[in-house]
Amino acid sequence: MAVASIGACLALQHHSSRRVRGTHVVLRRASQVEAVRLVSVKEGQLVVDQTNLALLMESLRASSCERVAVVSIAGALRQGKSFFLDLFARYLESSEDMLSGSLQDSQRFCWKSGMERVTDGVWACPQVFEGPGSAKTRVGILLLDTQGTYEPGASRWQNNSLLGLAGSLSSILLFNVSKQLQQDTVQDLQVAMDLLKMSCRHHGRPRPPSDSKTLTFLVRDWAHGQQLNEGQNQSPKELPMTSQEQSILESFIHSTTEGQGLGQFFESLECRTLPHPGHIDRPSWTGDAKEISDDFLVGCRGLFCTLATMASAQTGAAVTVQDFEQTLQEYIAVLNSARDLTESGTSHRQALSDVSLLSAFDRSRACYRASLYRAGALTWKARLPEILSGEVAGAKALVAEELVAAHRKAMEEAAQELRRSALFGDAWA
Template sequence: MVRQKVGGKQAQILRVQDHCIELDQDVLQEILLNDRIKDKPVAVISLAGDFRKGKSFMLCFFLRYLYNSGSPVWLGSPSDPLRGFKWRSGCDRHTTGILIWDEVFLVNTSQEKELAVLLMDTQGINDDKSTIKESAAIFALTAMLSSVLVYNLSQNIQENDLQYLQLFTDYGRLAQQHIIGEPFQKLLFLVRDWYHVQDAVFGIDGGRKLLDQRLEVKENQHPQLQDIRKHIRSFFTEISAFLMPHPGLEVATGASFDGQLSKISEDFKEQLLQLVPSLLAPENLIPKVINGRKVTCQQLVIYMTTYVHMFKQDTLPEPKQCSR
């Protein structure tokens, strides 16, 4: 039996007020200091990227998988609505700040007795209401806290996507200079609405081909473009890409669409069956590690509190000064 109802709700742990980030300690502690999970190592899977590109929509499928762990038919019935993180079609931003799902999942893995799994949704970048510093702080915090950062992109990996990634992660690197080795863990470029199947097929194989092309350092490239690619590769312990097809016209334009599988394209559903387990199956989960040590839920609260405080101190340079 596939479970369609979700037992938790989204909870805002970071908001922007008067262009200043504010952490909601009470909400964060209520969720992560629960006796059931506080001493468990944690895996943090987050989505970041441009606003209005389907991050919250995708996270709802992550939730559906976790609520139906182990079921080969976890996608569920064709007529069931998609529940979880709030999402909607349209052109105005919906998610602001940083949100997490308030039900933390415990998963048995071969490496750990139990691993806590936390899903994180983030405010999109490039909207018309946020300063570059706000966007940099939210993106950098997300990268710093995540064991897997899913960089959600539309249609391609473009040069400006790489520039923003380098700019924002460099901002985060400055905030955690105590880290030994790469400051961040796994990065997945999730390219949505991929149309160029003649150049690269859907899925992880096509993603690998596209990523190799986009991150290749060439002799005839401008030194600045070479540096961007070198820095991105040096910032993460692992980098991959996945190409997703368009979910269908009714998903994009249907005013009454509420997530029914029957209205989503078969290609999209087929790739969901590959993408989601590649991140969330027990054997693929990656615990959060800082300085070589696995981080517990309780420690994650401490790290997040510290990081937010650092960003609020105004001791870091403006993000535009971080780009080399």
């Protein structure tokens, strides 16, 4: 049975119009909810579109939701991000009618075939969706689309800032990659989050909390999945990661610095795979859903159901409706200041060096404490001077020789972690 409880808390109505986004013109139907540009890049700064923000806030306040869980998608250009998010929006509006009408003529998020850019900046659907558990948790779902990385003419700061904004606002961040999950495809996200953390530290602000936040690596055009049984696409349901997806994720986490480093920004990491959607990337495609691969649609339905359930249950990572505008403005201010840190007289390599060293020292300290925990010399959130002075109840009473041995072992492990983590730095030169 389809998830019938998924629908819109509020749908803003628009008249029929021709919408120009970049150089792409789309004919909109009456009563069609369409995404609006929330953030753009002008003169090297992130700029909020105040009119569209007011429209979005009006929608948030008019909904019955107390909190909003942001689900955003990011990744390299021309990899089908907007198409995927557009399908997700259609599913949230009505899972049963997701494929009704021409997909090309009734877009929530603009997309098209070819290499020409369609999305610039950050776009939001001015509609609060309701997931399966939203009636109990009062958490609505807000979808954000981001400009692809490596766009011609876009600076590294622009790529990093847009990625950082998506990562900081999202309850669930979908990081879109093509065909396989590997280190070089995720490096930009790691650098973006590290730069955000460095800028927050520089301005004395707390970094974005990781509690309840999920990073999902969305591997597109995956050619090694199992074919789905006939008729399976009639009953979408929440799907756990397959053993293959778990294996991909575990291999990535254990073999790459990025896989381990991103864990400090997201409480949960997941991997999901989707096969190629078929021949819809041809310029001649008219938007007929019948030409989309059945395996792709089945995978999408299961993933959409899972994402909607996860988002509506994430009360910890969801932002309160009244705080959304302030949260957005604060992160944009932090990211705009990060441009000064990385571009005013500082090379990109030096910025990477600074970020890497800060991250490496954090990991080294965490490694030292973890080693002392294992030795019984520390308890959770206790400081070493308090341990040594006997002020912490429950700490293991180590004799001096044991404590020295535990300290030396912890220092060795921390030093090894620092050498391994400081990829761009000269801490040991």
